[in-house]
Structures are given as structure tokens and as C-alpha cells.
Amino acid sequence: MSPDTDFAPTRGFTGRARAADRDPRLPPGQYDARDGWPVLSAEVTPELAAADWTFRVDGLVASPRTWTWDEAHALPASEYRGDIHCVTSWSKFGVRFGGASLDSFLAAAGPLPGATHVVAYSHTGYTTNLPLADVTGGKAWIVWEYEEGPLPAEHGGPARLIVPHLYFWKSAKWVAGLRLLDHDEPGFWEQNGYHHRGDPWAEERYSGD
Ligand SMILES: Nc1nc2c(c(=O)[nH]1)N[C@H]1C(S)=C(S)[C@@H](COP(=O)(O)O)O[C@H]1N2
Numbered sequence: 001m002s003p004d005t006d007f008a009p010t011r012g013f014t015g016r017a018r019a020a021d022r023d024p025r026l027p028p029g030q031y032d033a034r035d036g037w038p039v040l041s042a043e044v045t046p047e048l049a050a051a052d053w054t055f056r057v058d059g060l061v062a063s064p065r066t067w068t069w070d071e072a073h074a075l076p077a078s079e080y081r082g083d084i085h086c087v088t089s090w091s092k093f094g095v096r097f098g099g100a101s102l103d104s105f106l107a108a109a110g111p112l113p114g115a116t117h118v119v120a121y122s123h124t125g126y127t128t129n130l131p132l133a134d135v136t137g138g139k140a141w142i143v144w145e146y147e148e149g150p151l152p153a154e155h156g157g158p159a160r161l162i163v164p165h166l167y168f169w170k171s172a173k174w175v176a177g178l179r180l181l182d183h184d185e186p187g188f189w190e191q192n193g194y195h196h197r198g199d200p201w202a203e204e205r206y207s208g209d
């Protein structure tokens with residue numbers, strides 16, 4: 001029996017007790033996955049060698065560009081240390097991802113003034129939409145390292161997008177590119193009922209939340 005169910009019926013302080021015990025890093029409705037890292041893919045893990053991986057930025061940009069593995073690694077190194085949250089309700093605290101800031105790629109391509117949204121797409125065909133403001137200003141990365149090693153293939157290696165302040169379905173694995181648009185265009189999960197933005201602190205899980 002959990003401590004909550006032990007005293008909840010008699011004391012009626014359930015909500016308050018839970019709030020006090022709760023790790024402040026945990027958004028509402030989430031649990032701590034601790035050592036586990038669930039694999040969540042609507043797709044089969046592709047056989048994608050680093051040498052064949054490319055990342056493109058196009059759409060509403062001054063100069064559309066494609067980076068190879070080596071070219072991407074020549075950008076200033078940048079890492080994310082912090083938490084991640086999946087809409088299926090697991091969160092992981094204090095993980096490290098290494099790669100390059102998405103800002104470095106975007107600066108080279110030069111977003112045009114009309115660009116408001118992006119669609120991130122994968123080498124496998126997965127898509128997800130994001131407001132441009134959610135992937136600029138140090139909030140998004142293209143990463144190829146997890147902790148101190150290479151990003152495992154089932155978690156998106158050789159390289160994936162991470163946008164850790166939003167639910168993790170926005171973090172396209174095996175990322176192939178980013179298209180800048182002047183409108184919002186729902187991606188794979190968003191067409192299937194997920195929220196367009198996906199802020200875990202606001203519990204934006206499904207469209208209408
Ligand atoms: N290309 C691709 N990226 C994807 C997915 C996918 O099916 N294909 N699943 C998304 C979902 S729903 C989640 S929660 C995370 C899961 O990442 P993980 O498998 O590394 O935990 O990847 C996201 N990125």
C-alpha cells in the first residue's frame with residue numbers, strides 16, 4: 001500500500017501531502033522513470049550510418065543548407081543537461097545530450113521575417129511541428145551524444161532533435177531537417193490528436209488540453 005492510500009481516506013489531506021512529497025522537477029501527471037529510458041517509436045529503427053546522415057534547413061530561409069556529419073560536428077559544441085518528459089507520462093531527470101545548438105544551424109540558414117513555425121522531419125518520415133520561438137534562443141539541439149557515449153540508434157542515433165522543454169514527441173529521432181513555414185502544419189502525432197505545442201507544465205497532451 002502506498003503512503004497516500006494509507007491515510008487519504010481518514011485525513012483527507014491527499015492533495016497537500018502529495019504536493020509536499022512531490023519532486024519539484026516532476027510536471028503534473030508524470031512519474032520518474034529513474035534508470036529506465038523507454039524506447040517510443042512509431043517506426044522501425046533505421047540502419048542509418050553517420051556517414052549517410054545529413055541535416056537540412058530549408059523553407060523560409062535566406063540560404064537553404066544541408067550539413068553532413070562532419071560539417072555538423074564542426075559547429076560549436078553545445079550540450080543540454082536537464083530533464084526530459086514523455087507524454088506517455090515518464091520523465092527522466094538530469095540527463096546529458098551533446099551536439100550543437102539548433103541556433104547554430106539556423107544562423108547559417110538565416111530565417112526570413114515571415115517564418116513563424118517549423119516542421120521537423122526524420123530520415124524515416126516522422127514529422128512534428130513547432131513554433132519557431134520554441135526552437136530558437138538556446139532551447140533546442142541536434143544531438144549525437146547521450147551521457148558520455150554516442151546516441152544509441154533506438155533513441156535516434158546517429159543524431160536527433162531535442163526540444164526538452166516540450167513533451168518528447170517533439171524531439172524527432174533520426175532527424176533529417178527542419179522546414180521553416182509562415183503557418184502551423186501538424187506533424188504525425190499532432191494529426192493523430194496530440195497537442196500542437198506540448199508544454200508538460202501545462203499538461204498540453206492532447207488537442208483541446
Ligand atoms: N523519427 C521519430 N522520432 C520520434 C518518434 C518516432 O516514432 N519517430 N517518437 C517520438 C516520441 S512519441 C517520443 S516520446 C520520443 C521517444 O524518444 P526515445 O525513444 O528516445 O525515448 O521520440 C519521439 N521522436
Ligand SMILES: [Mo]
Pocket residue numbers: 040086087088168169
Ligand atoms: Mo511519446
